[in-house]
Amino acid sequence: xxxxxxxxxxxxxxxxxxxxxxxxxxxxxxxxxxxxxxxxxxxxxxxxxxxxxxxxxxxxxxxxxxxxxxxxxxxxxxxxxxxxxxxxxxxxxxxxxxxxxxxxxxxxxxxxxxxxxxxxxxxxxxxxxxxxxxxxxxxxxxxxxxxxxxxxxxxxxxxxxxxxxxxxxxxxxxxxxxxxxxxxxxxxxxxxxxxxxxxxxxxxxxxxxxxxxxxxxxxxxxxxxxxxxxxxxxxxxxxxxxxxxxxxxxxxxxxxxxxxxxxxxxxxxxxxxxxxxxxxxxxxxxxxxxxxxxxxxxxxxxxxxxxxxxxxxxxxxxxxxxxxxxxxxxxxxxxxxxxxxxxxxxxxxxxxxxxxxxxxxxxxxxxxxxxxxxxxxxxxxxxxxxx
Amino acid sequence: xxxxxxxxxxxxxxxxxxxxxxxxxxxxxxxxxxxxxxxxxxxxxxxxxxxxxxxxxxxxxxxxxxxxxxxxxxxxxxxxxxxxxxxxxxxxxxxxxxxxxxxxxxxxxxxxxxxxxxxxxxxxxxxxxxxxxxxxxxxxxxxxxxxxxxxxxxxxxxxxxxxxxxxxxxxxxxxxxxxxxxxxxxxxxxxxxxxxxxxxxxxxxxxxxxxxxxxxxxxxxxxxxxxxxxxxxxxxxxxxxxxxxxxxxxxxxxxxxxxxxxxxxxxxxxxxxxxxxxxxxxxxxxxxxxxxxxxxxxxxxxxxxxxxxxxxxxxxxxxxxxxxxxxxxxxxxxxxxxxxxxxxxxxxxxxxxxxxxxxxxxxxxxxxxxxxxxxxxxxxxxxxxxx
Numbered sequence: 001x002x003x004x005x006x007x008x009x010x011x012x013x014x015x016x017x018x019x020x021x022x023x024x025x026x027x028x029x030x031x032x033x034x035x036x037x038x039x040x041x042x043x044x045x046x047x048x049x050x051x052x053x054x055x056x057x058x059x060x061x062x063x064x065x066x067x068x069x070x071x072x073x074x075x076x077x078x079x080x081x082x083x084x085x086x087x088x089x090x091x092x093x094x095x096x097x098x099x100x101x102x103x104x105x106x107x108x109x110x111x112x113x114x115x116x117x118x119x120x121x122x123x124x125x126x127x128x129x130x131x132x133x134x135x136x137x138x139x140x141x142x143x144x145x146x147x148x149x150x151x152x153x154x155x156x157x158x159x160x161x162x163x164x165x166x167x168x169x170x171x172x173x174x175x176x177x178x179x180x181x182x183x184x185x186x187x188x189x190x191x192x193x194x195x196x197x198x199x200x201x202x203x204x205x206x207x208x209x210x211x212x213x214x215x216x217x218x219x220x221x222x223x224x225x226x227x228x229x230x231x232x233x234x235x236x237x238x239x240x241x242x243x244x245x246x247x248x249x250x251x252x253x254x255x256x257x258x259x260x261x262x263x264x265x266x267x268x269x270x271x272x273x274x275x276x277x278x279x280x281x282x283x284x285x286x287x288x289x290x291x292x293x294x295x296x297x298x299x300x301x302x303x304x305x306x307x308x309x310x311x312x313x314x315x316x317x318x319x320x321x322x323x324x325x326x327x328x329x330x331x332x333x334x335x336x337x338x339x340x341x342x343x344x345x346x347x348x349x350x351x352x353x354x355x356x357x358x359x360x361x362x363x364x365x366x367x368x369x370x371x372x373x374x375x376x377x378x379x380x381x382x383x384x385x386x387x
Numbered sequence: 388x389x390x391x392x393x394x395x396x397x398x399x400x401x402x403x404x405x406x407x408x409x410x411x412x413x414x415x416x417x418x419x420x421x422x423x424x425x426x427x428x429x430x431x432x433x434x435x436x437x438x439x440x441x442x443x444x445x446x447x448x449x450x451x452x453x454x455x456x457x458x459x460x461x462x463x464x465x466x467x468x469x470x471x472x473x474x475x476x477x478x479x480x481x482x483x484x485x486x487x488x489x490x491x492x493x494x495x496x497x498x499x500x501x502x503x504x505x506x507x508x509x510x511x512x513x514x515x516x517x518x519x520x521x522x523x524x525x526x527x528x529x530x531x532x533x534x535x536x537x538x539x540x541x542x543x544x545x546x547x548x549x550x551x552x553x554x555x556x557x558x559x560x561x562x563x564x565x566x567x568x569x570x571x572x573x574x575x576x577x578x579x580x581x582x583x584x585x586x587x588x589x590x591x592x593x594x595x596x597x598x599x600x601x602x603x604x605x606x607x608x609x610x611x612x613x614x615x616x617x618x619x620x621x622x623x624x625x626x627x628x629x630x631x632x633x634x635x636x637x638x639x640x641x642x643x644x645x646x647x648x649x650x651x652x653x654x655x656x657x658x659x660x661x662x663x664x665x666x667x668x669x670x671x672x673x674x675x676x677x678x679x680x681x682x683x684x685x686x687x688x689x690x691x692x693x694x695x696x697x698x699x700x701x702x703x704x705x706x707x708x709x710x711x712x713x714x715x716x717x718x719x720x721x722x723x724x725x726x727x728x729x730x731x732x733x734x735x736x737x738x739x740x741x742x743x744x745x746x747x748x749x750x751x752x753x754x755x756x757x758x759x760x761x762x763x764x765x766x767x768x769x770x771x772x773x774x
Contacts, residue, residue: 001388001489022522052449055442055517059525062439062472062518065634065765075631076650079766080478083468085449091467098485102388104627130442131449135409138446240491243463247452263463378452379466 003224005234008036009346014215014334015184021058021115028216029071041072046105048096049081050089050112052337056127085131085374089341090381112342113216136248149201152290154255165308166289167194177332179357184334208289213334217342239272239384261298261380272384280365283344286329323362344370390611392621395423396733398604401721402571408445408502415603416458428459433492435483436468437476437499439724443514472518472761476728477768499729500603523635536588539677541642552695553676554581564719566744571721595676600721604729626659626771648685648767659771667752670731673716710749731757
C-alpha cells in the first residue's frame with residue numbers, strides 16, 4: 001500500500017460571491033494548478049469531487065465530469081463525486097487516498113465546491129433541509145440550528161456551560177478569520193457582539209452559527225514516493241477515521257456525547273499511530289459554537305463537560321493546549337458544504353509551509369487533524385496530516 | 388493490495404413500484420443480507436451508496452447515513468454516497484473495492500437505489516435533465532433521447548445501420564427480461580412492435596429506450612481471503628477501467644466513436660490481465676438500442692460500423708460471440724440510475740452460481756464484464772468479474 005501526499009492546493013475566497021457554480025470551480029482549479037507548476041491538467045488521471053447539494057442549489061447533478069471539463073482534466077482512471085452532506089469533501093479526499101494507495105491512480109485532483117446563495121434564499125433554506133430525513137426530521141422542522149440548539153441547551157443543563165463560553169469560540173474563530181483573506185467574515189467580534197446578535201434558535205444566536213457560503217477548493221495528491229518531483233514541502237496523509245451511528249436525532253443516544261466522534265478519533269489516532277499530544281493543530285467542524293466545545297471534549301483535550309472552561313482559559317488558542325481553527329473555522333470562514341474539508345486541507349498545507357499570516361501561524365506544527373461532522377452529528381470524519 | 392470478492396447480493400423487483408425510496412432500500416437490504424446468512428448488519432464496517440438524484444426525485448440528500456440506519460448498519464470505517472449519474476452504482480462499487488483492497492474496510496455493503504417515479508412525472512422528467520450541463524445542454528433541451536437519436540442518425544448515415552437492426556437489440560433484451568422476475572418489462576417484443584411503438588426522438592421509438600424505473604440492489608464485499616467463510620461461490624473483482632472525456636456533447640469529438648469507452652475497455656482488460664475472448668458474458672449499458680450496437684464495436688467484438696450486422700447475425704445472443712445482456716439489459720429490466728450497476732453485479736453473481744432460468748443461463752461462464760456509461764456517453768466505466 002502506497003503512502004499518499006498532497007503536493008499543492010488552492011481555494012477561492014468564500015462568502016456571498018458574485019460568481020456562478022462554474023466560476024467557483026474554475027477559480028479553485030486555477031489556484032490549485034498554479035500551486036503545483038509541474039503538474040498540468042493533462043497529467044491528472046483521476047478526479048474526485050466533493051459536493052453536497054448542487055442538485056438543489058444550482059439544479060445540477062452529474063457534477064464530476066463537469067468539473068473535469070472545466071479544469072481541462074480527462075480522467076482515465078477514476079472519476080466520481082462523493083456526497084456526505086457537510087463532510088462531502090472529506091469523503092472525496094478519502095476516496096482519492098484509497099485509489100492512490102492501491103495504485104489505481106497516480107495523480108489525482110480532489111475538488112470541493114458549493115454554491116449556496118440562490119436568488120431566492122427562502123428556496124435556499126428549504127433546499128438545505130433536504131439533508132435531513134424527509135419522513136422524520138424534515139417534516140418536524142428540525143433543521144440544523146434547532147438541533148444544535150437542543151444540544152447546547154442540554155450541555156448547559158448537564159455541565160453548566162454558559163452562553164458566554166460559547167460566544168468565546170466565536171470570538172476566537174473570528175479573531176483568526178480576520179487574518180484570513182479567503183474568509184467570509186474578516187472582522188473581529190466581541191462576546192457582546194455575539195450575545196447581542198439576533199436569536200436563531202435559543203440559546204444560539206447569529207454569531208454562534210456558521211454561514212451560508214459560496215466557495216471551492218482543491219488539492220493535488222500523488223504517491224508520497226513521487227512527491228519530491230513536485231514540491232519540497234508535501235503534506236502526508238498519515239491516518240484517517242470515520243464513524244456513523246444512525247441518521248436521525250433520536251439515534252444519537254445522547255445529545256451531549258457524540259459517540260461516533262469518539263470512535264473516529266480512536267481510529268484516526270490508531271491508523272496514524274500517534275497519541276493525541278502529537279497533534280499540533282486542529283481544524284474542527286465548528287458549524288455552531290457548541291460543536292467546537294463538544295469537540296474539545298470528544299477528542300480528549302479536556303474532560304467531558306469542561307469544554308466551556310477550556311475556551312475560557314484560552315486553551316484552544318495558538319499557544320494553548322491545542323491550536324484549534326487557526327484558519328478561522330466555519331464560524332469565521334463560512335461553510336460551503338462540499339468545499340469545507342478541502343479548505344481545511346489547503347489551509348493546513350499553508351500552515352506547514354509557513355505561508356499564513358503571523359497572527360494565525362502555528363509555528364513548528366508537524367501534525368494536524370481536520371475534522372468534519374455531517375447531518376445531525378451522526379457522522380464524524382477525521383484526516384490526520386503531517387509534514 | 389488485497390484481492391476483493393463479492394460474497395452475496397440481492398435486489399428488488401424493478402418498475403413503477405408502489406414503494407417509497409425507503410421501502411426500496413429496505414427491500415434490497417433484506418434480500419442482500421438474506422443471501423449471506425453469516426454476515427449480519429453489525430458485522431459490516433463500511434457502506435457505499437450509489438444514488439444519482441435523490442435530491443430531485445425524493446427531496447432527499449445525505450442519503451448514505453439514511454441507508455445505514457434503514458439497514459441497521461453502523462459504519463465505523465467508511466461511509467459515503469457516490470454520484471456519477473447513470474454510473475453512480477459503479478462508482479460506489481469501485482470505492483468499496485479500493486477501501487477493501489487497501490485494508491481500510493473488511494466487510495462492506497454497496498447499495499444502489501433510485502426512486503424515479505414521482506406523483507407528477509412532468510416534474511420527474513424535468514428532474515432527469517438535471518444531469519445535463521445547465522448552461523449548455525439543459526438550456527438547449529438536449530435530454531438523453533435526442534442525444535442518442537443524433538448518435539443513431541449519424542451511425543445510420545456513416546455505416547448503413549438500420550432501424551430494424553436497432554430494433555433487434557430490443558427484441559433480444561426483452562427476450563431475456565421475459566425470463567427475469569425482477570425486470571420492469573417481462574414481455575417479449577417483436578421487431579414490428581418496436582417499429583410501431585411511439586416515436587420519442589427519431590429514429591428512436593419507445594421500445595428503443597430504457598424506462599424510468601424504481602429499484603434498488605446491494606452486494607456484500609470482503610477480502611478474497613475471507614470469502615470462504617461466507618460462501619462457496621464468491622465472485623471476484625479482477626479488473627476495472629474507467630475513462631472520461633468532457634461533459635457536453637460537443638466534447639465527444641465523434642458521435643459514433645466513443646473514445647472513452649475504448650480507453651476503459653483497454654484499462655479493464657489490462658488490469659484484469661485478460662484478452663477480450665476470455666469474457667463469456669457482458670452486461671452492457673443499453674440505455675438505448677443504438678448504445679448496445681456501439682458497444683459491440685467499441686469492445687471489439689465486431690468491426691467498427693458492423694454492430695447492426697452483429698445483432699442481425701445473433702452474435703450477441705447466448706451461444707454467439709458474446710452473451711450480451713442475458714439479464715435483459717436496461718431495455719428489458721429498466722434503468723433505476725444508481726441501482727443499475729448493482730443489479731448487473733447481482734445478476735452476474737447469480738449467473739456464476741447457476742441460479743438463473745435456463746433460457747437466459749450462460750452455462751460455464753467464468754468471466755464477465757459489467758459496463759455503464761453516464762451523461763452523454765462522456766463517461767464509461769467497466770468492472771471485470773470472475774468466478
